[in-house]
Amino acid sequence: MRWLKFGIIIVLFFGAVYTVSMIFVEEKKNFTIEKEINYPIEKVFPQFNNLQNFTRWNSFFTDNKNLSLQYFTPYEGEGSAMSFRDRKDEDIYGDIFIRYENPEHTLKYQLFEGRKNTPYQIDLKFISENDKTKIIWYFHTPKQSFIKRSLNLISENFWVNNIDKSMKNLYHVLENKVDKETQLESLKFDSLIVEQQDSQLLMGINVTTKNIKDALFKNIVINHNKVMNYVKMDLGKKDDEYGEPILITDADNYKDKEVSYFYGVPVSKKETITDNNFSFRTLNSSRYYVIFYKGNYDGRVKAIQQLLTKAKHDTLRIGDLQQTFLEEPTTDNKTVMKLSLPVYK
The missing domain is CATH 3.20.80.10 (Regulatory factor, effector binding domain)
Structure with a gap:
């Protein structure tokens, strides 16, 4: 009986600590991530406004081999959309939409995950700098209930790691693509x-x-x-x-x-x-x-x-x-x- 009382006190103590600490955690979170890639904007932008291209290098999708992806017309630009679903875990699914596009300047994504009705708002800004492209990601996380508000403490780290891995993947994709374009330019056509x-x-x-x-x-x-x-x-x-x-x-x-x-x-x-x-x-x-x-x-x-x-x-x-x-x-x-x-x- 004594141990039961002691256990209840411990649970109440940590519950009180969590409640007090969560008062200081925002119900949603905004943060910015900046990256630069050594390829011109005309090469980089199509990898973002075409969701079929996007899923080939973004580690959110490439790291999960069980994901089933479905794309919807139009396949690129404003109005395009896709859905994803884990074939083994029924709780992992969602949808991505491109809500706005200013070619080679701006994109606005919405990401819905699982049963959540409020999406992630992800705005991207592209800045051309000679033969390089700066990409600025603006994240606006969905509102979390008081019980789940602690997730906002780890969400930024998750997306930073995701983008770090994704940009490395994108670099290799563009490297192969540019090499292929160079080879095509050197071909001699119509000669046997x-x-x-x-x-x-x-x-x-x-x-x-x-x-x-x-x-x-x-x-x-x-x-x-x-x-x-x-x-x-x-x-x-x-x-x-x-x-x-x-x-x-x-x-x-x-x-x-x-x-x-x-x-x-x-x-x-x-x-x-x-x-x-x-x-x-x-x-x-x-x-x-x-x-x-x-x-x-x-x-x-x-x-x-x-x-x-x-x-x-x-x-x-x-x-x-x-x-x-x-x-x-x-x-x-x-x-x-x-x-x-x-x-x-």
Whole structure:
């Protein structure tokens, strides 16, 4: 009985201490974090106003492999939105909205977590400084009840650590992106070259669609998004864990009314696939006739004909044509691609 009384006194004591201390803790908290990154603002801003880009480097999302992400149109700028949910912990879920955008100057996010009705307000300001960009984060935390007010004591540390890790991730993303852009600028387009290419393992999807007007390219964009979402969200692959997307098809089927193709990305090894729509395909090491092409997708036909003519002139057998998208296909129908035709004696 004595120990019970002693326990009650201890609980009441600490409860009183907590109550008194929480009187001096604000029900919500505002703080500012400043960061600088060594890339120009035109490279940095698209990583923030496009939520699909944002989730690829922000450690709030990359550190949790169980998160399922869903994006909503428009996919960038004011009005865009996304939701996240932990597949193993039903208490971890939320939504992010971009409420305002002043391109290359300002963004305003709202972050709703779990059952909370009051969001985090996160305002970002971008300042161009030569070839660098200063990013200022203004955080306004949601109001906390008196019982949960102690969370405001740790919220700033959480976001500081999150942004420190995220900015390192962003630097590596931009480093790879800029390197790729430099390589693309040095390419010589529309000239036929010969390459020996190593074998590759692709994970992707088999498709059959009509080849009329823009229907084929629109179908490619749709299936590109399907493959990338599965690779990133379901398989949890980061940008450096898969290669550039490749479309495999008969070399001369551009003349057909219906086209069948395989669309996939190179991966390092086979792993369990839970969706029967996806499968693996191996590309064997071979000698290739190659042309780099830039322009509308329909314009690739001339380059394909050039490859076929060269193979016929050299009396060589051919395999399936590989179309590697060096820039991901988008709805504007502009492509940068590598057309590779395997040839054999």
